[in-house]
Amino acid sequence: MNFKNKIVWITGASSGIGEALVYELNQQGAKLIISSRKAESLYKVKQGCKKNLLDIHVLPLDLEQKPFLFSKADEAFKIYGRIDILINAGGISQRSEAVETESTVEEKIMDTNFWGTVNLSKALLPKMIDQGNGHLVVLSSLVGKFGTQYRSTYSASKHALHGYFDSLRCEVYDKGITVSIICPGFVKTNVSINSVTANGGKYGMMDTNQENGISASECATKILEAVDAKKEEVLIGGKEKYGVFIKRFFPKYFSKMIRKRKVI
Numbered sequence: 001m002n003f004k005n006k007i008v009w010i011t012g013a014s015s016g017i018g019e020a021l022v023y024e025l026n027q028q029g030a031k032l033i034i035s036s037r038k039a040e041s042l043y044k045v046k047q048g049c050k051k052n053l054l055d056i057h058v059l060p061l062d063l064e065q066k067p068f069l070f071s072k073a074d075e076a077f078k079i080y081g082r083i084d085i086l087i088n089a090g091g092i093s094q095r096s097e098a099v100e101t102e103s104t105v106e107e108k109i110m111d112t113n114f115w116g117t118v119n120l121s122k123a124l125l126p127k128m129i130d131q132g133n134g135h136l137v138v139l140s141s142l143v144g145k146f147g148t149q150y151r152s153t154y155s156a157s158k159h160a161l162h163g164y165f166d167s168l169r170c171e172v173y174d175k176g177i178t179v180s181i182i183c184p185g186f187v188k189t190n191v192s193i194n195s196v197t198a199n200g201g202k203y204g205m206m207d208t209n210q211e212n213g214i215s216a217s218e219c220a221t222k223i224l225e226a227v228d229a230k231k232e233e234v235l236i237g238g239k240e241k242y243g244v245f246i247k248r249f250f251p252k253y254f255s256k257m258i259r260k261r262k263v264i
């Protein structure tokens with residue numbers, strides 16, 4: 001993999017997969033811009049890096065705050081005068097039944113995962129087109145490929161990313177822009193702890209599936225391999241990945257299986 005001197009902007013960089021990507025890319029000599037809401041956590045991640053701290057710029061942002069994302073993209077671009085790769089790892093998950101989930105909570109999930117990713121990517125896209133190349137990386141999920149209990153809006157937000165970015169890829173292919181969609185299964189991060197419940201409260205518990213998932217650093221390595229290879233879509237994780245193929249070739253069997261699957 002060759003990320004030396006590549007300029008990479010990572011959202012969701014304060015925790016989990018985004019944080020692991022920061023450490024791995026720093027190790028490989030990339031120049032970074034790291035974003036999420038919590039500036040203090042981002043500075044801790046920066047301090048945890050082993051190389052060239054001057055090549056890591058903290059740029060706090062809230063993906064829910066659409067009006068500010070375009071000016072954040074301007075700010076980010078001015079730091080190094082170009083951006084090679086945007087990794088959209090910021091996101092929030094859900095632990096609640098659809099029937100009980102308040103619509104404000106559903107809007108929060110869509111605003112963060114879907115609109116936040118779309119608007120930040122769109123804000124940067126004209127600059128990438130002007131510079132003649134660029135790579136948009138989108139963190140979806142296996143639930144961007146199929147739905148499970150307690151994830152209705154989360155799954156919808158990730159499915160929507162596939163529709164949007166698959167379409168965008170067709171439009172920008174001839175402009176030197178690559179679009180990679182990453183679909184992790186269970187990764188051991190705080191994603192379940194940080195999930196929202198039906199009324200918007202914090203779920204606050206580590207799910208067994210996440211606890212037993214692959215490490216964030218293994219996931220980060222696989223993401224970077226996929227980015228380096230300019231893969232359009234990649235599934236990452238353990239045997240839960242096979243759900244995608246079972247759904248495709250045996251949809252009725254999959255439907256019976258998935259409704260019984262324990263997902264918290």
Ligand SMILES: NC(=O)c1ccc[n+]([C@@H]2O[C@H](COP(=O)([O-])OP(=O)(O)OC[C@H]3O[C@@H](n4cnc5c(N)ncnc54)[C@H](OP(=O)(O)O)[C@@H]3O)[C@@H](O)[C@H]2O)c1
Nearest residue numbers: 012014015016017036037038062063090091141187189191
């Ligand atoms: N872990 C898994 O099993 C798994 C599986 C499939 C897909 N994914 C996806 O992978 C991505 C990273 O998740 P993770 O597992 O690393 O979870 P995580 O540890 O909870 O990290 C989520 C990151 O998103 C940031 N974030 C949340 N809301 C934000 C907002 N409104 N604006 C800006 N940043 C925001 C958080 O930082 P702040 O709190 O500082 O804002 C944090 O850095 C997510 O898109 C998730 O859906 C994870």
